[in-house]
Amino acid sequence: MVKTPGGGAGAGPATGVEPGARAGAGLEGGAGRAPKGGDPKGGTTAGINWGTEISASLVVFLVALPLCIGVAVASGAPAELGIITGVIGGLVVGMTPGSTLQVSGPAAGLAALVAETVEAEGIAALGVIVLGSGILQIVLGLVRLGRLFQATSVAVVQGMLAGIGLPLMFSQAYPLADNAAPGVAIENMLGVPTLIADTLANPQAAIAAGLGIATVVLSFVWKKVPGPLNKLPAALVAVGIGIAIAALPGVEVKTLQVGNLLAAIQVPGPEQFAGLADPAILTAIVTFTVIASAESLFTAAAVDRMHDGKRTQYNKELIAQGAGNTLCGILGSLPMTAVVARSSANVQSGAKTRISRTLHGLWLLAFALLLPSVLALIPISVLAGVLVHSGWKLLAPEQFPKMWHQDRGEFFVMLATTLAIVATALLEGVLIGLAAGIVLAALRMSQTSVETSVEGDTAKVVMKGNATFLRLPNLIDALEAVGTSGKERIRLDLMGVTHLDHACRNQVEEFVAQKRATPGVRVELLMPNELNAPKAAKAAKEPDPGPEAMADPAAGPGPTAEWYYLDPRPLDDHHDVHHAYGTGYGTGYPEGVDLFDDHRWGETRR
Secondary structure, eight states, X not given: OOOOOOOOOOOOOOOOOOTTOOTTTTOTTSTTOOOTTOOTTSOOSSSOOHHHHHHXXXXXXXXXXXXXXXXXXXXXXXXXXXXXXXXXXXHTGGGSSSOSSOEEEOOGGGHHHHHHHXXXXXXXXXXHHHHHHHHHHXXXXXXTOGGGGGGSOHHHHHHHHHHHHHHHHHHHTTGGGTOOOOSSHHHHHHTHHXXXXXXXXXXXXXXXXXXXXXXXXHHHHGGGSOXXXXXXXXXXXXXXHHHXXXXXXXXXXXXXXXXXXXXXXXXXXXXXXXXXXXXXXXXXXXXXHHHHHHHHHHHHHHHHTTOSSOOOOHHHHHHHHHHHHHHHHHTXXXXXXXXXXXXXXXXXXXXXXXXXXXXXXXXXXXXHHHOHHXXXXXXXXXXXHHHHHHHHHHHOTTHHHHHHHHOHHHHHHHHHHHHHHHHSOHHHHHHHHHHHHHHHHHHHHTOEEEEEEEETTEEEEEEEEEEOGGGHHHHHHXXXXXXXXXXXXXXXXXXXXXXXXXXXXXXXXXXXXXXXXXXXXEEEEEOOTTTSOOHHHHTOOSOOOHHHHHHOGGGSSOTTOOOEEOOOSOOTTOOOHHHHHOTTTGGGSOTTOOOOOGGGHHHHOO
16 A cells, blocks of 8 residues: 655635625726726715716616505505615615615515415514514625525526516416405416406406506517617506506506505514514514525626626625615515616616615605605506516526526426425425435536446456445445455455545445455455545554655655555465565555555556
8 A cells, every 4th residue: 555645735825806896897987997086996976977877767766666566566565565665775775885786675576475474474574574584684794694695506596586486477467357366376377267267257357457468568569669768667658558548437447555655654563573482473584584685696696797887795785685674674564675677777777876776766755755646546457467577577488498408407406496486385495496406416416437347357346436325326236246246356446436425435345344254255445545545554653654765666656656455465376575565665564554466566556
């Protein structure tokens, strides 16, 4: 057995670059150019194009207004709470560091989860749940766990979004026809034929459904409209058309009921905080935290790809989202996340600083306080149509065939996540998806080749790759095959193994010990350098001969040799050990170290 001097790979010096940063990304002006007179740290003190920032904020406001109301209605909460969350997302989160251009507010992705929570625990309990989630988000950001969310499999993320989008579409199909959804996702899907029949039998429901379907179609085709009209948000155009049609004589569709914004605030009291002893409330807090954080940080990664300005600082962004949700919880409002629709509208409108997203919150507040009667004119079916379109965008059905062609293993993880969320709930589905992703990664990491062969009086097993417990059945089959071959010599060649876990190591060692105890059977075990150095050699009291002695051709293998752990029992025609290792070296080996016959030296060295 020979051990060569180990050469440790030196760790490179720290780069000093903050995670998430990239060269030239710290400039607010984008394209590697700092704004004239701008703050070198990415501030917004001078050189700002106020006209662009204000116009971008108005566009974001027009996109956010129907979404805030629609998400609130879909969540089973008063519309005012959706507006309050949108205002906080603009005025509070909009001014905090973390991300520069992404916009926060009530998210369609959380609508189903909020609706289930409100139905189970009541609207009063929502505030303490959101408050707890916000505090937990702040803690996660302070301990710098924000970037861990980037480690989630893309297949799980896309599966999660699809699993959110599909139930959202079916749940909003009912208010789209001025009807009420029967229950959970499966029930909503199974009830669609009855919904269609009821809608066709009711003229007013048919009109509402027509408005909703027109909104969905308009959302898909509006970008193709020529001229400056396509600069207007499709949702705003649909709301305007819906208001006009709802005002026609003989049309009696349901419209939005909006009350006083300040009166809608419900600060959690002692009774709500006492609910923290309920495991269901604690589970809801953790669920909201995980989903809201993941959606916000995944959105940040997507928004960063839309522009060349300052990159998101994930831990700071998580703290900012936590601060916003904490305030939402204190006011008894809906939870918030960063939202792709509003964020992309902000980027596409030319915004470069935080001013635009902050101002959009101010416009929301002013509109709700000064023009609440206008909100009461909006048909609910139009808002449902906006959310059906949002659900389709979340579902992104084109991603499934794309993933199938790119990576079929990841496709099944994505599909499993989506179906699990639809069949169970959001948290359970995501956990199932993560588990499927981990299993896939483990299987791929455990790429092991185990081959058996017989040559003369020797039965061989050659193993390569990562030997983990997942490949243990293959290893056992191979060992049993050579063990029952009846050959007097067994060779286990593990020289190509890069990792040998405890389960496989034990199996090999037990097999070797068992066969070496069998009369008339020799077992030779070849293992890579440092993978499994014999304990007897490590514990030897004799001094290390040093690299010079190892480099001596008379001393056996040179410095590049690897561990050779062979059967120490001599063959019948075994030569003197001194002949194999050189004068004075063979007797210097400590007791228990394996030696081998020099006739096979050419076979066992590489």
